[in-house]
Amino acid sequence: MSFPWLTVLFLVPIAGAVVVAALPSRASSSAPKQISLGVSLVALAIAIGVAVGYDSGGGMQYTEVHQWIPTFGAHYALGVDGIGLALVLMTAILTPVVILASWHHGDGETGSVLAPARWAPKGFFAWMLALEGLALGVFEATDVFLFYIFFEATLVPIWFLVSGWGGPDRARAGMKFLVYSLVGGFVLLIGVIGLYVYSSGQPGGPTYLVSELAKMHFGTGAGRWMFLAFFIAFAIKAPMFPVHTWLPDTTEQATPGTSVLLVSVLDKIGTFGMIRFCLELFPGASRWATPVIIVLAIISILYGGLMAIGSNNIYRLIAYTSVSHFGFIVLGIFVLNSQGLSGANLYMVNHGFSTAALFLVAGFLISRRGSALISDFGGVEKVAPVLAGIFLVAGLSTLSLPGLAPFVSEILVLIGAFVHSAWAAAFAVLGIVLAAFYVLLMYQRVFTGPPREETRLIPDLNVRELAALAPLVVILVVLGFYPKPLLSWLNPTTQHTMSVVGVHDPAPTVANSQAEEAHQ
C-alpha cells in the first residue's frame, strides 16, 4: 500500500487549525498568521507533489479505500481524477493567497466597512485552515457518505467566518447562508439515503463507493428522484437561479478573503458534485432533466449579468457575476458533449482564480475608502495605478477577454452549447455582452475620471497585497495562453464521464484541438 498522500493533504490544514486555535490568546498577534501561512504553504507543497505524480492518463489515482461503517456500506475512500486534482490544486493555491491578503482582517482592521471582530483574531485563521482541509476532503472523497460528511462539515467554519468577521449585518447574512445550505444538505441527505436503499437490493450493495454505484442501475423513477435530490442540493450550493439569493447577501457582509473561499472553492462543490454524482450515478435521469436545467442555466447567466449591471455595491456585483458564470458552468455540464464538459471543467478552475483576484483587489480598494458602493468612488486610477491595473486585469478575465484564462473555457462551453442547440448558444452569448457591460461600467465609474475628494488620498497597493495578487495574475495569464497541461488532466476525465453517461460525439479529441485553436 502506498503512502496515503491525500489523507495527509487534508489533515495538514486541519491539524494546523487545531494548533492555531490552541495558541494562547496572549501570544503575539502575528503568530497565528505566520503559522497559518506556513501550514497552507506546506499543504500547497503536498498538493503540487501530488499533481506532479499524477499520471495524465486519467482515472482515479492515489486511491485509498478502507471499510468504515459496514452496516451503512460507508467507506473511507479517497482518490483524485483530473477535475478533482485541478480543484484540489486550486484550493491549495488560493488558501495561502487568501491568508496573505487577509493579514489584518482577523483583527477587524482599519476604518473599512468591517464591523469589529467578534472573536479573537486567531479564530479567523484557524477557521480558514479548517475550511481548506474540509474542502480538500470534499474534492478527494470517492464515497458518497464520506463526501456528504465533508460537504456538511464545511458549513461550520464558513458560518463562523461569516458571522465573526465582516460587515455590521453579518449575523443575518450568516444565518441566511446557513439556512439555505442546511436545506440543501437535507435534500441531499434524502438522495444519499435513497442510494443506500436502492443499492442494498443489488449485488455488491449496500455500498456508497462511487465506483460501485456507477455500475448499478436504479430504475427510471428511483434514478430520477435521487437525481433531483442531488441536483437541488448542488444547485443551491453552486448557486443557480432561483436559489442564488443567499450569495450576494453573504459576500456583501463577509470579508473578501471569506468570500474568495466561499465563491471560488466551496461553490465549486456544487458543480463538481453535478459531474461526479448527478452525471455519473444517474446518467439516464441526467439526460431526462437536461432541457429544464439548460433553461435554468441560461436564466442564471442572463439574470446574474443583469443584476450585476444593476448593483451599486462592488461585493454584490461580483457575487452576481459568479451567478452568471456558474450558469455557464452548469450549461457546459448539461449540454452533455465533450466540448461543453471539458469547458465546464476548465471553467471551474479559471473562475476560481479570476473571481479570487477580483474579490481580493476589490477588498483592498474598499478597505482604503471605507465604502463598498461604486458611487462613492471615482478617478482611483490616477492615485493608485497599480491597484487599478490589477483590477482591470481581474475584471477583463471575468469578462473572458482572449488571452486570459476564462476565455478558453467560456468559448468551449459556447461551442458545446452550439453543438447541442443553436438557440441555447445564442442566448448564452448574450451573457458575454452583459459581462462586458458590468465590468467596464464598474471600472469606468470607480477608476476613471477626476479623483473625488474622498478618493484622493487612497494609497496604492503595498508589498504584501502585491505578493498576494501576483500569483493569481500570473496564473490567469499562463492558463490563458497555455491551458494544455490542465486540459491534459481534464480530458481523460471528461471522456470517462461521457462514456458513463453514454453519450458520444463524433470526434473525441475535439476539445483539445478547439482549445488550441481558441488561443491562436
Place this chain on the structure above:
Amino acid sequence: MTGFQAPHIEYGLISPVLIVLGVAVIGVLVEAAVPRARRYAVQAVLAGAGIVAALVTAIVVFTRLGTFGGSAGHGDIVAMGAMALDGPAMFCWVLVLVFGLLGVLLFAERHLEGGLLQFAGQAAALPGTAAEREASTRGLEQTEVFPLLMFAVAGMMVFPAANDLLTMFVGLEVLSLPLYLLCGLARRRRLLSQEAALKYFMLGAFSSGFFVYGIALTYGYAGSMGFAQISQAIGGRTGGQALLYGGMALLGVALLFKVAAVPFHAWTPDVYQGAPTAVTGFMAVATKVAAFGALLRLFYVAFGSARLTWTPMIWVIAILTMVVGSVLALAQTDVKRLLAYSSIAHAGFILTGFLGARSLSDISAGAISPVQAVLFYLVTYGLMTLGAFALVTVVRDGSGETTGFARWQGLGREAPLVAGLFAFLLLAMAGIPLTSGFTGKWAVFTSALSAGAWPVVVVALIASAISLVFYVRVIVLMYVESPAGAAPSVTMPSVLTSVVVAVCVAGTVVFGIVPGPLLDVLGRVAEFIR
C-alpha cells in the same frame, strides 16, 4: 392435576432484575436502620454497586444468548412465558442499567448545593413552612431517592422484556410510580416541582387506565395475554376485529404517552421543567429506552401480523410528533423546556425508524433492520440528552439552577468549557455529521425509507431542518450575545457529574465516527423471539 405446581422460574437468567429489586428493598431498610449521617454514603454506594452487579450479570446473560435455542433470533422465554430474554430485551437491559448508573452519579452530586443533595431536604415538609426551614437549617437529606431510582430501573427492565400484557403492565407501574415521586422532590422551586409531579401522576394514571382497558379488549379478542398467542389469534381468527383494533389503539395510547409522542405529549415540558434536573435527565433517557423496547415488542411480536393496520396510525403520530415537537421548540425561552420539546421531536424520529417494519424476507442481507436502527438511535439519543441535562445542572445563580435563556447569554465567554460541550451536544442533537446524532438519524431514516415510508422521511428531514434553527439559536445565545445583567455563573461540580458529562460526550463522538462495532452488535441481536 392435584396439588400445587410451583412455577418454574429461571432465577439465574433474570438475576439482573432480581439484583436491582433486591438492592432497592435493602435501600428501604437502610433508611430505617442506618444512622442519618451515614445514610448518604451507604445508599449511594449500595445503589451504584447494585447496578454494576446487575450490569455484569446482564452482560453475562447477553453474551450467552447465542447458546440458547430458538428458531428466529436467539434467546429464551423464561418465568413460565412471562418474560422473553432475547437480543432486544437484553440490549435494553444493558442500556437502562448504564443510564441508571449515570443517573446514580447525577443523583449523588453534592457539590452544587453546598454539600447537600439536589433533592428536597424533607419531602413531607410543605413549601414555605417552619418544617421546611428546619429541614434546611439542619441540612436534612432525602436519601430515599436512591431506592426509588432502583425501583424505577427494575420496572424499566421488566417493561421491554415482558412477554405478556400483564407482565408489561406490572413493569409499567413499577417504573412509573417511583418517577412520579422523584419528580416532586426538587430542593428549589418546590411548588413547580410538586405541580409537575401531580401532572405527571394524573396523566400517567390515565394512561395506565388506557393500558388496562386495552388489555381487556385484546384479551377479549385473543383469549390470551401472551404475545405469541395474540399473534396466532390475529393470523387465525376471523371476526371480532373491532376488539383487536380497540385494544391495539388503547395499548398504543398508553405506550405513546410514555415516549411523549404527540398528541400524548402535553405533560412533557411541564414535568421536564419542574422535576429536579438529575431526575429529568434520567427519566428522559431511561424511560424512553424502556418504553420503546416495549413498543417494539408489543407491535412487532404481538401485533406483527396486523402490521398493515397499525402502520398508518404510527405514520400520523410520527409526523405529528416531529412537527409539533420541533415547531413548538422554536417558541421556548427556557433551556429545560427546549430540551423537553427536543426530546418530543426525537421521539418522532425514533417512531420514523419504527416504521421500517417489514417482513424479515424483505430485509436484504447486510441491510439495516428497523429494530437495529431504533435501538441504535436510543443509544445516541440517550447519551446526548443525559449529557445536556447534566450540563444544565451546573449553570446556576443564587437561587439554584437558572434555565431561562436570558441568563444563558454570554455563557461562552464566562464558561467556555461548559458552553462548548453544551454546544457540541446541541449540534449532535441537530444531526450534524461526525456526531452520533447524524449516524442515528441516518439509521432511522434509512429504515423508514426502505419500508417505503418516504413521506415520513421527507417530513423528518424538514423537522430536522427546523430543529437546527432552535439548537443554533441557543449556540448563538451563548456565543454571540453579550450577557444581559448579571453574568451567568457555573458551579464546579464534583467528579460525579463530570464523569457523566465526559461519558456522554465521549459516546457522542465515538458513535459518530466509528458506529460500526455497535451497529454490528445490534445487527446480531436485533431479532425478537416469539
